[in-house]
Amino acid sequence: MKVVIGGQVDKKEVEALVKEHGEGVTTSVKSDVEAAMAIKSGQADIYVGACATGGGGALAMATAILGKDQCETVSMPGRKPDESKIKQAVAQGKKAYGFTADHKREAISLIMNALLNN
Amino acid sequence: MVHVHERLRILLEGDVITKEASEIAAEAVDRLGIHAPQPQIDMLVTHLATALTRMERGEALEAPPEEMFKEVEHSSHIKDANEEISWVEGRFGQSLPEEEQKFLKIHYVSIFQEMGGE
Numbered sequence: 001m002k003v004v005i006g007g008q009v010d011k012k013e014v015e016a017l018v019k020e021h022g023e024g025v026t027t028s029v030k031s032d033v034e035a036a037m038a039i040k041s042g043q044a045d046i047y048v049g050a051c052a053t054g055g056g057g058a059l060a061m062a063t064a065i066l067g068k069d070q071c072e073t074v075s076m077p078g079r080k081p082d083e084s085k086i087k088q089a090v091a092q093g094k095k096a097y098g099f100t101a102d103h104k105r106e107a108i109s110l111i112m113n114a115l116l117n118n
Numbered sequence: 119m120v121h122v123h124e125r126l127r128i129l130l131e132g133d134v135i136t137k138e139a140s141e142i143a144a145e146a147v148d149r150l151g152i153h154a155p156q157p158q159i160d161m162l163v164t165h166l167a168t169a170l171t172r173m174e175r176g177e178a179l180e181a182p183p184e185e186m187f188k189e190v191e192h193s194s195h196i197k198d199a200n201e202e203i204s205w206v207e208g209r210f211g212q213s214l215p216e217e218e219q220k221f222l223k224i225h226y227v228s229i230f231q232e233m234g235g236e
Contacts, residue, residue: 008157008160008161008164009161032160033125033128051161051165052161052224053165053182053186053221053224053225056134056164056165056167056168056169057161057164057165057168060129060134060135060164060168061125061128061129061164063132063134064128064129064131064132064133064134065128065132067132076179076180077179077180077181077182077183077186078180078181078183079180102183
């Protein structure tokens with residue numbers, strides 16, 4: 001599985017967390033625009049991205065480039081990641097996942113487990 | 119690197135933001151001058167445009183965590199941040215909700231810190 005790290009902050013940390021999920025997962029770090037384009041062109045399978053404050057930064061460009069139905073807001077300020085919603089999004093085939101930086105560890109763990117067990 | 123105007127064009131064409139939000143966000147960035155740091159500008163412009171769009175579309179956002187905001191409120195750059203937010207409100211023609219103001223203060227203070235040191 002090719003995971004591209006977009007979003008706006010903590011990209012290296014997010015990449016390290018993704019890499020914890022096995023050798024079958026390859027990663028690349030790009031700008032939010034380039035990362036979304038990588039999904040659109042088929043160069044990558046899954047987009048993950050964090051923003052500092054929530055409210056649009058992590059997924060805004062992915063939403064514009066891939067469409068809302070391909071994107072899932074995993075967490076927002078005051079709203080932690082929800083495992084059942086993530087599993088549902090993965091089952092629906094969504095490709096882009098955004099979260100706030102303070103939730104990155106929990107968010108990546110739930111997203112990657114859902115993807116790898118789907 | 120994607121220029122601010124290109125970023126706004128993608129968001130506008132993807133229906134993530136409105137035309138008015140795009141115009142105000144572009145003007146808000148112009149006001150900060152050419153020395154404003156690009157990564158923080160990208161975050162501000164994305165957040166501001168999506169915030170104004172949320173207001174136009176009647177969508178609400180929860181406030182950032184208090185600990186995140188507390189640091190910003192005591193920054194020496196908070197006055198400059200408040201002035202820019204007042205300009206946005208004047209240009210937009212209405213006051214921003216307190217939750218949205220808090221997010222914008224975080225983004226603006228971050229930019230002024232980069233530009234002027236702390």
